[in-house]
Amino acid sequence: MVADVLAIPGPELADRLAQLGGPEAARPREAASTGGDFPDLVGAVPGKVVLRLAPFPSGALHIGHGRMLFINQHYREQYRGKIYLVFDDTIGSEEKRVETEFFGLIEEDLASAGVRPDAVYYKSDRIPNFYPWARRVIDKGGAYVCTCPAELLRENRAHGVACAHRTQTHDETVEEWERMLANAYGPGEAVLRLRTNLADPDPAFRDRVLLRISDIDHPRVGTKYRIWPMLEFSWAVDDIELGITHVIRGKDLVIEDRMQRYIWDLLGITGPPFLHWGILRVREAKVAKSKAYREVKSGQFDGWADPRTWSLRSLDRRGISMEALRAFILSFGMSLSDIEVPAETLYSENRKRIDATTVRRAFVADPVRVEVEAFPDGLETVVLANHPERAELGTRRVPTGPEFFLARRDLEGKGGTEVRLKDLINIELPSTVPAPGQPLRARFTSRENKRIPRLQWVGAQGALPVDILGIEGEHTAGLGEATLAEAKPRDILQFERVGFVRVEQNWVPGTSPLRVAFGHP
RNA sequence: GCUCCUGUAGUCUAGUCCGGUCAAGGAUUCCGCGCCUUCGACGCGGUAACGCGGGUUCGAAUCCCGCCGGGAGCACCA
Known part of the structure; x- marks a missing residue:
């Protein structure tokens, strides 16, 4: 009973208690959580849960890996469990190679995501461990050595046809397996296959390969090992040896569950349960x-x-x-x-x-120089709020006119009309646009806050070049307000009417624009 | 083709196990209005969904059957 209560997620428990306590409440239905649903882990004992993250080191972690990270982290927190980082650096293939630089990269990515593993393992350190396990499977009659070419193997599998090796006796398998270990075969010449059922309705499950031979030079262990396990077999072993209590992974790996269970059943082992999430794009x-x-x-x-x-x-x-x-x-x-x-x-x-918490700054893309005639005296600088609603973010003083830069796009179709330079003055634009390179001559009209089109502006005085890196890798050049000279790397700013950006590199007068990366609108 | 998974608004998601409290909730998008000196934020309002067809039942998003759609696997990759 107590266990039952403990199994109820916090919010739900509160809800139930509220129901028990408030018979007359009859309030609107409890707002559903904004988050998705996370089922309880079966058989999970708080404090005893052990999870694992198993990236293949072939690149930095991307947004899809984020799902692996945060779901596992979520459960880890819920059950006060552990997370191991287990680099899945088995030998891979010609197309999928392990590279040293990615071990560190991935650990950095994890740290930045706030996921600190309780331990770090490398599959490549554990290779000899797999051989006795392979022998156990062989001794249970669950595997045989196959020397069919990969293509024939695949074709036979598709048609549910057994090759000659399948009927190998235990002694023969042992002998062949020993020969594999003794380097009697070259890469691709022999594999150890799981003996499942060639009539299995799922063609993908028929006699899959457990271990194979590769001479690829591994960045951590070189050519020390030639017999390498496939992912499924390595996990059938390591999920047990590392004491993983729950395997939570993407649903692209469901067939691996079946393989692992099949092997465990064969050896009389009860392995951890599996949970999956779907593909996120x-x-x-x-x-x-x-x-x-x-x-x-x-x-x-x-x-x-x-x-x-x-x-x-x-x-x-x-x-x-x-x-x-x-x-x-x-x-x-x-x-x-x-x-x-x-x-x-x-x-x-x-x-x-x-x-x-983000301060606002002015930026104009594709700037057009505008000279304002009759620009009022005493308005050489202006104090602007750093945030329209958050006074606590302070103010900054920026130089103004009489020369300004406006974004070319903002000027389109506005010839001859009166516009407002945001937070500053109103001006009348000339009806004709001057030749490229020539400044636009506008005329000051008033300072009152009229409800006319408001344009973002940058005072020519102190304006500095800015380069925005866009999400497609493109660059947008423009000019930013003078205060951006103080922007420091990693500052997050909002360029008004453009979006949030993060500073990459200080402005270096005369040599380099202020570099920022565009975040989002 | 075979196997497995999956179908709730434009997009995600809650509800489905244990049928009624769901004339279906939340987020995001979109539209409108308001407000602030942003095209952003905020406030208010709005459009918008149980894939289809049968069945069981007083009652079905929820149970059963059939169909249709979407995705993944079918590597000596992970």
């Missing part, structure tokens, strides 16, 4: 990881923090906090449907967190 994140890898390697992308990678570090670069990402991701719960979400939802989550 962010609509704007179109670049596949493999393409991102190539573009980063070739220098087409600006490293792993290039916005086009949608890596965690690229989000950070853009001023999108890991807290916002976490809230965004947890809002989907453990749904198994495959979903595609617009980035706007993430932006909204981030906006909630930074809007109230």
Whole structure:
């Protein structure tokens, strides 16, 4: 009974208690949580839960990995459990190679996401462990050594046809397995296969490979090992050896559950339960990881923090906090449907967190120089609020006219009309646009706050060049207000009417514009 | 093709296990209005969903059957 009560999630418990206590309340239905649903972990004992993160080290963590991170972290917190980082750096394949630089990169990404593993393991350190386990499977009659070429193996599998090796006796298998270990075979010449059922309705499940031979040079252990486990087998072993209590992973790995269970059943082991989440795609994140890898390697992308990678570090670069990402991701719960979400939802989550604390600054893209005639005296500078609602964010003093820069787009279709330079004065624009390169001559009209189109402006005095890195990797050049000279790297600012940006690099007068990365509107 | 997973508004999600309290809640988007010297924020209002067809039942988003749609796996990758 007590256990039953403990199993009720906090909010629900409060709700139930409220119901018990307030028979007359009859208030509107309790607002559903904004987040998604996370089922309780079966058999989980608070304080005893052990989870694992198993990235393959072939790149920086991207937004999709975020789901792995934050879901596991969520459960870890709920049950006061542990998380191990287990690098899934088995040998991979020619196309999928382990690279040393990514171990550190991934650990950094985890740290930035606030996920501190209780331990770090490398699969490549654990290779000899797998051999006795393979032998146990063999001794249970659950595996055989197959020397069919990969193609034939695949074809037989598709048709449910057994090859000659399948009928191997236990002694023969042992002998062949010993020969594999003794380097009698080259890469691709022999594999240890699980003996399942060739009539299994799922063709993917028929006699899958457990271990195979590879001579690829591993960045951590070189060519020390030739017999490498496949992912499923390695986890059938390590989920037990590392004492993992719950395996929570993407649903692309469901067949691996079945493999692991099959092996455990064979050996009489009760393994941990599995939980899955569905595929998450962010609509704007179109670049596949493999393409991102190539573009980063070739220098087409600006490293792993290039916005086009949608890596965690690229989000950070853009001023999108890991807290916002976490809230965004947890809002989907453990749904198994495959979903595609617009980035706007993430932006909204981030906006909630930074809007109230972010100072406003002026920036104009594609600037047009405007000279204001009859510019009033005594208005050489003006004091502006750093935030329209938050007085506590203070003010700043910026130089004004009589020369200004306005955004070309803002001027379109406004010839001959009166417009307001936001927070400052009203001017009348000339009806004809002068030749390119020539300044526009406008005329001061009044200072009263009229309800006419308001334009963002930058006073020519002290204006400095700004370069915005966009999310497609494009650059937008423009001019920013003088106070941006003090902007420091990692500052988050809002360019009014443009969006939130994060400063990348100080302005270096005469040599380099102020570099910022665009976050979101 | 086979296997598995999955279908609630434009997009996510709660509710489905244990049918009524759901004329379906929340978030986001979009539209309108208000407000502030932002195209942002905030406030108010609005549009908008149980994939389809049968069945069971007094009553179905919820149970049963059939159909249709979406996704993933079918590597000696992870």
